[in-house]
Amino acid sequence: MSIQIPRGTQDILPGEVEKWQYIEKVATDLCRAYQYNEIRTPIFESSELFTRGVGDTTDIVQKEMYMFEDRGGRSLALRPEGTASVVRSFVGNKLFGNANQPTKLFYTGPMFRYERPQAGRYRQFVQFGVEALGSEDPAIDAEVLSLAMGIYKKLGLRKLKLVINSLGDGGSRQAHREALINHFKPRIGEFCSDCQNRLEKNPLRILDCKKDRDHELMATAPSILDYLNEESNAYFEKVQSYLTSMDVEFVVDPTLVRGLDYYNHTAFEIMSEAEGFGAITTLCGGGRYNGLVQEIGGPETPGIGFAFSIERLIAALEAEKVALPIHQGVDCYIVAMGEEAKAYGVKLLHQLREAGISSEKDYLDRKVKAQFKSADRHQAKYVAVIGENELQENKVNVKDMATGEQEEVAIDSFVDHIKSKLV
Ligand code: HAM
Numbered sequence: 001m002s003i004q005i006p007r008g009t010q011d012i013l014p015g016e017v018e019k020w021q022y023i024e025k026v027a028t029d030l031c032r033a034y035q036y037n038e039i040r041t042p043i044f045e046s047s048e049l050f051t052r053g054v055g056d057t058t059d060i061v062q063k064e065m066y067m068f069e070d071r072g073g074r075s076l077a078l079r080p081e082g083t084a085s086v087v088r089s090f091v092g093n094k095l096f097g098n099a100n101q102p103t104k105l106f107y108t109g110p111m112f113r114y115e116r117p118q119a120g121r122y123r124q125f126v127q128f129g130v131e132a133l134g135s136e137d138p139a140i141d142a143e144v145l146s147l148a149m150g151i152y153k154k155l156g157l158r159k160l161k162l163v164i165n166s167l168g169d170g171g172s173r174q175a176h177r178e179a180l181i182n183h184f185k186p187r188i189g190e191f192c193s194d195c196q197n198r199l200e201k202n203p204l205r206i207l208d209c210k211k212d213r214d215h216e217l218m219a220t221a222p223s224i225l226d227y228l229n230e231e232s233n234a235y236f237e238k239v240q241s242y243l244t245s246m247d248v249e250f251v252v253d254p255t256l257v258r259g260l261d262y263y264n265h266t267a268f269e270i271m272s273e274a275e276g277f278g279a280i281t282t283l284c285g286g287g288r289y290n291g292l293v294q295e296i297g298g299p300e301t302p303g304i305g306f307a308f309s310i311e312r313l314i315a316a317l318e319a320e321k322v323a324l325p326i327h328q329g330v331d332c333y334i335v336a337m338g339e340e341a342k343a344y345g346v347k348l349l350h351q352l353r354e355a356g357i358s359s360e361k362d363y364l365d366r367k368v369k370a371q372f373k374s375a376d377r378h379q380a381k382y383v384a385v386i387g388e389n390e391l392q393e394n395k396v397n398v399k400d401m402a403t404g405e406q407e408e409v410a411i412d413s414f415v416d417h418i419k420s421k422l423v
Contacts, residue, residue, distance in 0.1 A: 006123065006124075007117055007123065008115070008117035008121075008122045008123025008124065009122060009123055009124045010122065010311075015328065018326045018328055019314060019317075019324055019326065020126075020310055020314075022324050022325075022326055023128075023155060023310055023313060023314070023324075024108055024128065024310070026151065026154050026155055027106075027108070027128050027151045028106070028108075030147065030150055030151050030154060031106040031130065031147070034104070034143065034147050034150075035104055036104040036105060036106040036130055036132075036147075037104065037105060037106070038105070038106055038107065039086060039089060039105040039106070039107050040107065040109070041079075041082070041085040041086060041088070041089050041107065042079075042085070043078060043079060043109065043110065044076045044077060044078050044079065045076065045077060045079055045084070045085055045088065046074065046075065046076060046077075047065070047067050047075040047076060047077040048075070049077075049084050049085070049088055049296070050065060050077055050079070050080060050081075050084055052084075052295055052296065053083070053084030053087065053088075053262060053292060053295060053296060054080065054081065054084055054260050054261060054262065055202070055260060055261025055262065057197075057198060057201050057202040057205055057261065058205070058259060058260055058261055059259060060080045060081070060113060060259060060260065061080075063114070064080060064113040064114045064115055065077045065078075065080055065112075065113070065114070066078040066080075066112045066113075066114060078112035079111055079112065080111055080112060080113045081111055081127070081129075081260070081307065082107050082109070082111065082127055082129045082131075082307055083129070083131060083260075083262070083289065083292070083303075083305055083307070084262075084292075084296070086105055086107060086129075086131045086133075086305075087131070087133070087289075087292050087293055087296050087298070087303065088296055090103060090105075090133055090293065090298065090301075091293060091296050091297055091298035095133070096133070096134060096293075096298060096299055096301055101134040101135065102132050102133055102134035102135035102140065103132070103133045103134050104130075104131075104132045104133075105130070105131050105132075105133070106128070106129065106130045106131075107127075107128075107129050107130075107131075108126065108127065108128045108129070108310075109126065109127070110124050110125070110126050110127075111124070111125055111126070111127050111309075112124050113125075118278075118279075118280070119278035119279070119280070119315070120278050120279075120280040120311065120312050120315055121280060122309075122311055125309040125310075125311050126309060126310045126311065127307040127308065127309050127310075128151075128307065128308055128309075128310060129286075129305060129306060129307030129308075130144060130147060130148070130286075130305050130306055130307075131303060131304070131305035132144055132303065132304050132305060133293065133301055133302070133303040134301055134302065134303075135302060136290065136302040138235055138238035138239040138242060138266075139238075139242050140304060141239045141242075141265070141266045141288060141304055142239055142242030142243050142246060142248070144286065144304050144305060144306060145162065145164070145239075145243060145248060145250075145266075145268055145286075145306075146243070146246050146248045148162075148268075148270060148284050148286065148306045148308070149162055149248055149270065151308075152270065152283070152284075152313070152316075155313070155317065155322065155324070156317070156320070156322040156324075157272070157313075157316055157317065157320055157322065158320065159272060159273040159274040159275075159316075159319075159320055160270055160271070160272065160273065160283070161251065161270070161271045161272075161273050162248065162249065162250040162251070162268060162269075162270050163250070163251055163252075163253045163256055163268060163269050163270075163271060164239070164240070164243075164250050164251070164252055164253070164256070164266065164267070164268040165224065165225075165252065165253055165254055165255075165256035165257075165266075165267045165268070166224065166225065166228060166232060166233075166235070166236035166239075166265055166266060166267070167204075167224055167257075167263050167264050167265060167266075167267050167287070168224060168227065168228045168229065168232035168264065168265065169229065169231065169232045169264055169265065169290075170264070170291075171229050171232075172224070172227050172228045172229050172232045173204075173224075173227075173264065175227045175229075176204075176222065176224045176227035177203055177204065179222040179227060180203035180204065180206070180207075180221060180222060181199060181200070181203050183217065183220075183221055183222055184199055184203060184206060184217060184221070185199065187217060190215065190217075191206065191209070191212050191215065192209065192211045192212055194209065194211070195209050195211075195212055202261065204257055205257075206221075207221060207255065207257045208257045208258075208259055221255075223254040223255070224254055225252075225254040232265065235265055235266075236265070236266070239266055240252070250268075256268070256269060258285060258287055259285075262289040262291065262292045262295070263287040263288060263289055264287075264288055264289065264290050264291065265287070265288040265290065266287050266288045266304065267286075267287035267288070268285070268286055268287060268306070269282050269283075269284065269285045269286075270282070270283045270284040270285075270308070271283065272312075272315075272316040272319060272320075274316060274319035274320045275319070276319050277315065277316060277319040278315065280312070282312075283308055283312050283313060283316055284306055284307070284308035285306065285307065285308075286304070286305050286306025286307060287304065287305075287306075288302065288303070288304040289303050289304070289305075290302040290303065327379075328379065329378055329379025329380060329381065330358045330359055330360045330378045330379070330380050330381075331352075331357050331358050331359060331380070331381050331382065331418065331422055332352055332357055332358075332359040332380065332381065332382045332383070332384055332418050333359065333360050333361065333371075333374070333375035333378055333380035333382070333383050333384070334348055334349050334352075334359065334360075334361045334383075334384050334386070335361075335362070335368060335371040335372060335375065335383055335384070335385045335386070336361065336362075336371075336385075336386050336387070337368055337385070337386070337387035337388070338387060338388050340388065340391055341386040341387050341388060341390070341391055344386055344391060345361055345386055346361070348384065348386070348396070348411075348414060348415075349361050351414075351415045352415055352418065355415050355419060357415070357418055357419065357422065360375075360378055360380070362374055375401070376401075380401055381400070381401060381402065381421075381422070382398055382399065382400060382401060382418060382421065383398070383399045383401060384396045384397070384398050384399075384414065384418070385397040385398075385399065390411075393408075394410060394411045394412070395408045395409065395410060395411060396408075396409050396411055396414045397409075398414075398417065398418070400421075
């Protein structure tokens with residue numbers, strides 16, 4: 001029996017992988033424009049990083065982490081997300097000591113969560129994320145949100161909804177927490193066992209429960225926005241006014257709760273509103289995490305960021321029928337007739353490639369007609385034909401595949417000729 005790919009994972013094959021490269025390039029270029037620099041961290045970390053960072057009452061840590069013991073008895077986890085790792089690196093490498101603050105970073109790579117696979121939900125998925133550490137200016141919140149929206153817009157997505165909320169500071173959250181406990185406690189027996197455990201430990205998590213989401217107490221639960229103290233409220237107002245001044249559209253949704261514990265103040269998600277998009281409409285999630293750096297052992301440092309998966313982004317592009325401008329074809333295909341011409345073809349091909357021109361030839365000893373067919377399959381822009389006559393006259397016959405026009409070109413100027421055609 002053949003060996004199957006693990007559940008919830010996928011191969012990205014040639015033809016598809018170009019989309020990923022294009023998306024990563026657009027996102028990376030925009031990050032540069034916003035002055036974010038790339039960071040790369042390991043795919044596995046000590047498990048404790050995530051239990052402490054993401055939170056031990058979250059689904060991610062309780063149910064979805066790929067944990068294992070290495071041969072030295074250490075408890076390690078495949079990273080389920082990137083923020084905790086970036087913060088660990090920020091602390092470990094003392095990036096806070098750099099005069100150039102805030103530290104603005106982006107990353108991309110595979111993340112792992114043992115979830116029930118379905119459309120848009122994988123066990124291995126690739127996140128592109130951004131973290132800005134060291135500033136508590138609401139303008140940074142607005143910058144991070146506009147960068148996320150900017151990436152989607154640059155890629156051609158239009159049917160998007162940016163939803164924002166504020167979870168407030170410690171004081172606001174404490175007041176809200178008590179209100180939530182009072183709200184749910186009398187009828188907590190009607191909720192699932194997870195929610196019963198969450199009541200005292202982390203009642204905010206109840207609002208995020210997938211099982212109990214239709215319970216009538218969910219709709220009437222106290223809204224965090226009614227518990228924001230003056231400072232938190234003013235902060236949230238400023239974020240909104242910056243977004244408005246940048247023409248970034250948003251809606252405020254006081255029920256937005258994120259699935260990770262490290263958030264305070266600004267929390268946000270970007271949803272796809274494209275028709276026919278699957279049940280999971282969240283494309284991107286993020287928010288502010290002012291206590292996380294300290295939690296991981298660093299100095300008190302505010303932070304904010306977001307992450308989105310490329311899998312869901314591609315699904316949104318498909319739902320909106322956006323075609324990315326990707327040319328997978330070759331610029332020049334060399335058709336050779338006869339042994340001598342074939343040998344010369346190898347030389348010309350090499351020269352083309354040295355000049356950075358994507359080019360190809362036949363390697364299956366095909367007849368001329370079949371070589372032309374192969375050139376078509378490669379979507380060649382130009383086909384260069386060399387036979388015995390051409391060789392004798394030191395010429396190449398170049399055919400423009402779009403117009404059908406042909407011209408004789410001196411062998412010595414062939415590469416320059418193709419180059420000039422391609423600009
Ligand atoms: P998250 O909401 O857990 O946040 O994930 C962010 C994004 O990752 C989601 O919006 C979705 O696009 C993608 N994603 C999550 N799970 C899956 C999955 N199983 N399959 C496919 N895509 C998935 C975080 O991870 C935070 N670290 C975001 C953040 C950065 N907050 C502050 N900075």
